[in-house]
Amino acid sequence: MSKTVEKSFNVVLAGVGGQGVILAATILANAAVRAGLSARVGQTFTAAQRIGSVSAHVRLGRVIHSPLIGVGDADVILGLEFLEGLRYLNYLKRGGLLIVNTYIFPPRQIMLGQSKYPDPKEVEDIVVKKFSAKVIKVNATEVAKSIGSSLLTNTVMLGVLSRVSGFPIDHRYLVESIRERSPSKYVELNIKAFNTGRKLIPQL
Amino acid sequence: MSWILGNPGNRVLLLGNEAIARGAIEAGVNFVIGYPGTPSSEILAALARVADKLGIYVNWAINEKVALETAVGASLSGLRSLVTMKHVGVNVAADPLMTLAYIGVIGGFVLISADDPQCHTSQTEQDNRYYAMLAKIPVLEPTNPQEAKDMTRIAFSISEEHQIPVMLRSTPRLSHTFGEVVLGEITKSSRKPSFPRDPDRWVCVGPTALRRHKILEEKQNKIKEVIDNLDFNKLILNNAVDIGIITVGVAYNYVLYAIDKLNIGDKVNVLKICSSNPLPEKNVLSFLKRNRKILIVEELDPIVEKQVLALAKKFNIDTEIYGKLDGFLPLVGELNPDTVAIAIAKFMNIPYEVTEKLSTTDFSVPQRGLAFCAGCPHRATYYSLRKVLREIKKSYIVTGDIGCYTIGKASPFNILDTCICMGASISMASGFELSKASDVVIAVIGDSTFLHNGIPPLINAVYNNSKIKVLILDNETTAMTGHQPHPGTGYTATGAKSKKVLIEDLAKACGVEFVKIVDPYNLKETQKVLREAIEFNGPAVVILRRTCALLYSRMARAKGIKLKKYAVVQDKCRGCLLCIRDFGCPAMIYDSSTKKVHIDPFLCTGCGVCVDICPFNAIEEVGQ
Numbered sequence A: 001m002s003k004t005v006e007k008s009f010n011v012v013l014a015g016v017g018g019q020g021v022i023l024a025a026t027i028l029a030n031a032a033v034r035a036g037l038s039a040r041v042g043q044t045f046t047a048a049q050r051i052g053s054v055s056a057h058v059r060l061g062r063v064i065h066s067p068l069i070g071v072g073d074a075d076v077i078l079g080l081e082f083l084e085g086l087r088y089l090n091y092l093k094r095g096g097l098l099i100v101n102t103y104i105f106p107p108r109q110i111m112l113g114q115s116k117y118p119d120p121k122e123v124e125d126i127v128v129k130k131f132s133a134k135v136i137k138v139n140a141t142e143v144a145k146s147i148g149s150s151l152l153t154n155t156v157m158l159g160v161l162s163r164v165s166g167f168p169i170d171h172r173y174l175v176e177s178i179r180e181r182s183p184s185k186y187v188e189l190n191i192k193a194f195n196t197g198r199k200l201i202p203q204l
Numbered sequence B: 001m002s003w004i005l006g007n008p009g010n011r012v013l014l015l016g017n018e019a020i021a022r023g024a025i026e027a028g029v030n031f032v033i034g035y036p037g038t039p040s041s042e043i044l045a046a047l048a049r050v051a052d053k054l055g056i057y058v059n060w061a062i063n064e065k066v067a068l069e070t071a072v073g074a075s076l077s078g079l080r081s082l083v084t085m086k087h088v089g090v091n092v093a094a095d096p097l098m099t100l101a102y103i104g105v106i107g108g109f110v111l112i113s114a115d116d117p118q119c120h121t122s123q124t125e126q127d128n129r130y131y132a133m134l135a136k137i138p139v140l141e142p143t144n145p146q147e148a149k150d151m152t153r154i155a156f157s158i159s160e161e162h163q164i165p166v167m168l169r170s171t172p173r174l175s176h177t178f179g180e181v182v183l184g185e186i187t188k189s190s191r192k193p194s195f196p197r198d199p200d201r202w203v204c205v206g207p208t209a210l211r212r213h214k215i216l217e218e219k220q221n222k223i224k225e226v227i228d229n230l231d232f233n234k235l236i237l238n239n240a241v242d243i244g245i246i247t248v249g250v251a252y253n254y255v256l257y258a259i260d261k262l263n264i265g266d267k268v269n270v271l272k273i274c275s276s277n278p279l280p281e282k283n284v285l286s287f288l289k290r291n292r293k294i295l296i297v298e299e300l301d302p303i304v305e306k307q308v309l310a311l312a313k314k315f316n317i318d319t320e321i322y323g324k325l326d327g328f329l330p331l332v333g334e335l336n337p338d339t340v341a342i343a344i345a346k347f348m349n350i351p352y353e354v355t356e357k358l359s360t361t362d363f364s365v366p367q368r369g370l371a372f373c374a375g376c377p378h379r380a381t382y383y384s385l386r387k388v389l390r391e392i393k394k395s396y397i398v399t400g401d402i403g404c405y406t407i408g409k410a411s412p413f414n415i416l417d418t419c420i421c422m423g424a425s426i427s428m429a430s431g432f433e434l435s436k437a438s439d440v441v442i443a444v445i446g447d448s449t450f451l452h453n454g455i456p457p458l459i460n461a462v463y464n465n466s467k468i469k470v471l472i473l474d475n476e477t478t479a480m481t482g483h484q485p486h487p488g489t490g491y492t493a494t495g496a497k498s499k500k501v502l503i504e505d506l507a508k509a510c511g512v513e514f515v516k517i518v519d520p521y522n523l524k525e526t527q528k529v530l531r532e533a534i535e536f537n538g539p540a541v542v543i544l545r546r547t548c549a550l551l552y553s554r555m556a557r558a559k560g561i562k563l564k565k566y567a568v569v570q571d572k573c574r575g576c577l578l579c580i581r582d583f584g585c586p587a588m589i590y591d592s593s594t595k596k597v598h599i600d601p602f603l604c605t606g607c608g609v610c611v612d613i614c615p616f617n618a619i620e621e622v623g624q
């Protein structure tokens, strides 16, 4: 049997309900399928309600079986919200990449003073120094708002992701996939958001 | 979502549930009915979107028992019928299912049971493959979306050929997994319904039942052979290796992942089977014979494992067999790549270090507790209920039920004492009330749940003269599972109009004399009616009617209706945090630098309830 874990590109997407985590995961996987690859998206449960933590495992590659990523096997954690990006760091592989939106949606316990924010500096120290991972912070929600709506955060983040080294899909397939899968009213805006996201970081 | 109608040969990304829907379409399904339940709901929803185009019947039923029985009628008329539900739904539908296996079917009959290992969205993680064994019907267990489609299609043929209902067992890692699927030919069905009248078969009592049981037993061997010969059973062999893994369904994916990660592809044989009832015996036997030891990896209960043990015993095979019974794999919770890798490493006696990972304890990320959406009418209801219960100075018990409103258990309301299954809020409340366990007993139930299984317990409360207070939280939809319509909404799964069944009429017809309807957004009125209901000397029903805020804001956006918006006048806010502590609307954000609360205009749905909650009148409407 051939080894396939290495050959797959594994991303954990995370955010809060209403941010379009699952749609972003679907767009990614659909682009991979269009490009002739195999893809799986494993979702964490989502009830109808907004606001809770939502995450999805996305696996892209030549042959993919498992819809879930093992801990420590993700190439990238893509956090659409700051705290959610940190929540799944146990999935990140050594030397992996954390791409995280700086936008914070404060949990109620924090506002009530019952718990504290993790110190971003400390987190970055641990991730970078102890784990030789890279961290990219982007203000995707601000960028999305400037394009037209905070709802575009997910496609801005996909644009950033598409610049990462080893990312296996040509960006043209992503644009096609956005066209096919996003709500028709938002197609053009989403493509604009995606292209803007691509310019937020240099090619890695 | 036109892709489920794509052309044969197309390779498309489908959700497992969409793949099941496509499989049914390819099989020429005529009749689809079900009751919502995660993770099954998207199957019927996907079919409803294309029903008119395909000319098939698709609708939601009031509950799973009714859904299954309705489909029996369609199948006996010769139509290919699909019934969808979650695992606990099969508990509700178990009664007709058992007899259906006896009488058999005419048109292919496929029952989707969407199980929920890990209780992601359920009250149990029961293994419904036992239902297939109990009813003596075959169960197919797909591994991925492609198989979900292909097995659904085959399930219809097996069902029709052997005149037996077939179960397809899913789990969230199938139903809610996206993967590529190559589409097949669509069968255009032109079946004319016709019921072969035969009371000696369809009136299943006494001697008829016994005769039908015999027929069911006689089918078993033939079906076993069919299952044994399916291509979905897969064998991966390495020459001269005598260690093997048997797996089934979604677990196969984790086995492959683990083998890969442990780099033991050339050191172990794998048999993946497609059914645990009947067990593909020939496949299993020859695998048993060629391996000195075997690990069995399956989701939930050790059903395959016990059968393999029995088979080995029967054929005097001394292969060592490991699995869940000896703790190699956990009996509780769902499998994942890591639990499976750990088990396989232990089984193979190879060292395994869990991949070096960042510990989540290196820094803690605060949890997001369960919370109602901004503007949720349930939040307003619970706010009032809590206020009233604090004021009445009587002991109380609040029995809960299943739906978005179960979140009332969580902070800030912490108000629900029980929740076991749909409808139980009302019956359990009667039990508490008749036992005199407290002064006041309140049952909280949603509209969809009331219709599903709340009516008989309400009649029973009246009949037993149990003075319970039933709050029906009517948000005019089945919200938790994705906003499906129900008989109280006046429209069907395909969006067609139907007669609206009024909950107030039902409550009155059950014999309840106190039936009142209030808008939970109106806190004062709600609290007044709640007090009256509590004081009323008899069973009372209060219907709290207000559309689900998430559904409403989506509808408003689609129709271009602007929602009202509210804002906190910063000068008036004293930062007391009462709104966040006692009400907890997620649109209200506390800014620790200004020590004041503001309302996120993007999240606010304009319910305006917070206006009445702020003690300093700091909240005002600010237009749209």
Ligand SMILES: Cc1ncc(C[n+]2csc(CCOP(=O)(O)OP(=O)(O)O)c2C)c(N)n1
Residues within 6 Å of the ligand: B035, B036, B037, B038, B064, B086, B088, B089, B092, B122, B402, B403, B404, B405, B422, B445, B446, B447, B448, B449, B450, B475, B477, B478, B479, B480, B481
């Ligand atoms: C027997 C059974 N069928 C289905 C479900 C899945 N389920 C959970 S909550 C729910 C319905 C909730 O609707 P409603 O009572 O109207 O409450 P809402 O979520 O709208 O507040 C359903 C169908 C279940 N738990 N048990």
Ligand code: SF4
Residues within 6 Å of the ligand: A048, A049, A050, B371, B372, B373, B374, B375, B376, B377, B378, B404, B475, B479, B480, B548, B549, B550, B551
């Ligand atoms: S989906 Fe509707 S019922 Fe459920 S929490 Fe949100 S607003 Fe409330």
